[in-house]
Amino acid sequence: MKAIVHVGLKPGVLDPQGRTIATSLVDLGFDEVTAARQGKVIELDLKGDDKDAARVQVTAMCEKLLANTVIESYRIDIED
């Protein structure tokens, strides 16, 4: 089973990396870019096939290690 965890900055948190990407793209001539945000994706391979149990466990992983919940939010997708 696979879990895909999307971690991104909460709205309102300054995103210097995203701002740098947007500025660099405009500098390269991509004038149509008005803003950019960068987040991360963590793909986990998991033993077992209980999707509900997996979601509970992956939520605990996010709270303990994968996301900094002060400034980041996360979303979990469980796949077969």
Next chain:
Amino acid sequence: MKAIVHVGLKPGVLDPQGRTIATSLVDLGFDEVTAARQGKVIELDLKGDDKDAARVQVTAMCEKLLANTVIESYRIDIED
């Protein structure tokens, strides 16, 4: 219009960050984790509403700046 760009390491490329995540999760007691990979997501706000043109432009952005195509692959989703 929005473009979501997913950038990840190509298969076979060593992913020390992913390996560290997997090891740390197992150390924390999440024994069901067998592997982890980390990638990044870049969300772009774009002017205009021609999706095909946007895809062409975002592909050029990936080749020039957003992905290191020697070791990374990318996927582009265009949204309204």
